[in-house]
Amino acid sequence: MKSMMTALGLMSGTSMDGIDAALIETDGEGQVVMGPSLSLAYSHDERDLLRRALADALPMERRTERPGGLAAAERLVGRRHADLVGDFLRTHALAPDDIDIVGFHGQTVLHRPLLRLTVQIGDGQALADEIGIPVVHDMRAADVAAGGQGAPLVPAYHHALVQAAGLGGPVAVLNLGGVGNVTYLDGAQDPIAFDTGPANALIDDLMLERTGAAMDKDAGYALAGHADEAVLAHLMAHPYFDEKPPKSLDRNAFSREAVASLSTEDAAATLAAFTARSAAASRRWLPRPPALWVVCGGGARNPAILDFLRRETGAGVRTADDVGWSAAMMEAQAFAYLAVRSLKGLPLTFPSSTGVPRRLTGGVLARPLRNRLSA
Ligand SMILES: Nc1ncnc2c1ncn2[C@@H]1O[C@H](COP(=O)(O)OP(=O)(O)OP(=O)(O)O)[C@@H](O)[C@H]1O
Numbered sequence: 001m002k003s004m005m006t007a008l009g010l011m012s013g014t015s016m017d018g019i020d021a022a023l024i025e026t027d028g029e030g031q032v033v034m035g036p037s038l039s040l041a042y043s044h045d046e047r048d049l050l051r052r053a054l055a056d057a058l059p060m061e062r063r064t065e066r067p068g069g070l071a072a073a074e075r076l077v078g079r080r081h082a083d084l085v086g087d088f089l090r091t092h093a094l095a096p097d098d099i100d101i102v103g104f105h106g107q108t109v110l111h112r113p114l115l116r117l118t119v120q121i122g123d124g125q126a127l128a129d130e131i132g133i134p135v136v137h138d139m140r141a142a143d144v145a146a147g148g149q150g151a152p153l154v155p156a157y158h159h160a161l162v163q164a165a166g167l168g169g170p171v172a173v174l175n176l177g178g179v180g181n182v183t184y185l186d187g188a189q190d191p192i193a194f195d196t197g198p199a200n201a202l203i204d205d206l207m208l209e210r211t212g213a214a215m216d217k218d219a220g221y222a223l224a225g226h227a228d229e230a231v232l233a234h235l236m237a238h239p240y241f242d243e244k245p246p247k248s249l250d251r252n253a254f255s256r257e258a259v260a261s262l263s264t265e266d267a268a269a270t271l272a273a274f275t276a277r278s279a280a281a282s283r284r285w286l287p288r289p290p291a292l293w294v295v296c297g298g299g300a301r302n303p304a305i306l307d308f309l310r311r312e313t314g315a316g317v318r319t320a321d322d323v324g325w326s327a328a329m330m331e332a333q334a335f336a337y338l339a340v341r342s343l344k345g346l347p348l349t350f351p352s353s354t355g356v357p358r359r360l361t362g363g364v365l366a367r368p369l370r371n372r373l374s375a
């Protein structure tokens, strides 16, 4: 297998705002060259369908079941990913053969690692057949089956980026999507990583309920409000924060009920502070306090969260864009990188990231029909 590969990563994250596609050239180890990217936003109705799918997934006991609206949601996820790949190829004048591998995350609808159950909808084989490019998918399953948390998966990629940038340790890479997750890196050691708490999901849900908007854009509400310390203390009393890592979260693990009586501005400020305080509280489980926090994911565009994070950590806080990476495309790039690691049989997860008993590879390879016919 050739050393450098061209990989396209596809991520539909827990905030369910849309799908990101990002191209990288990588050897799946220390070399990464970032390429172009493209996003597709889910429409209001599509988000609604996905939100309902999350509710329909709650009684699932086996990962192959598709109760209620899940089968329709899975078809939607597949169709929209294929649309995005088509748009990406057209926009960048590429042919399917220009891409060696696609890394397809799918949409998480249920995550119960203690029950060895994690469900990402999206049919990898159907996608490969549709786009005519080999697809690596189902990247959490092997880890969960082996007793790991199945998340977070991006730490292997954070590790490659921090090593390549020669950033002095200890460094924390904080991903703020729907849920927050931190990767702690210090030299060549395996990454220590876990989910920190909520990131944007509670804020998004609050905005949708109070204003009909999908997010608190540029923290317009949070910056006009004040965080309520009593409510914050109540939110921080959640038992998740006392759990020792490895640990990971379902999107709906936290409730915004505690901010119900606050004005929209104060509620948004309190939830932004909650995201920052719970992320900073992850220091409790790290060997040394990080000197630098690099923030990625949509939360890097929320100035209220960044301000609170500076205050809570007392350390350097920079966005991924500030250090020459991509805050928006980090996860999509990570799934491209992980797809190449999967093809090469390299570990995706580590005892220190998911609690899996030993470093473990993962992912399932789906070859497109035309490759199988010509084989
Ligand atoms: N300009 C902005 N101002 C405030 N918040 C923003 C802005 N842009 C994005 N966000 C927030 O970021 C969220 C999307 O983040 P991201 O794309 O990293 O999430 P994701 O990939 O779905 O999540 P996860 O990492 O949990 O899988 C949006 O739902 C919104 O809350």
Ligand SMILES: CC(=O)N[C@H]1[C@@H]2OC[C@@H](O2)[C@@H](O)[C@@H]1O[C@H](C)C(=O)O
Binding pocket: 013, 014, 108, 111, 118, 150, 151, 152, 153, 154, 155, 177, 178, 179, 180, 181, 195, 248, 249, 331
């Ligand atoms: C089960 C699942 O999809 N988890 C997501 C979610 O969103 C953020 C956080 O919770 C993280 O654990 C994970 O995603 C990133 C991409 C990861 O696996 O690293």
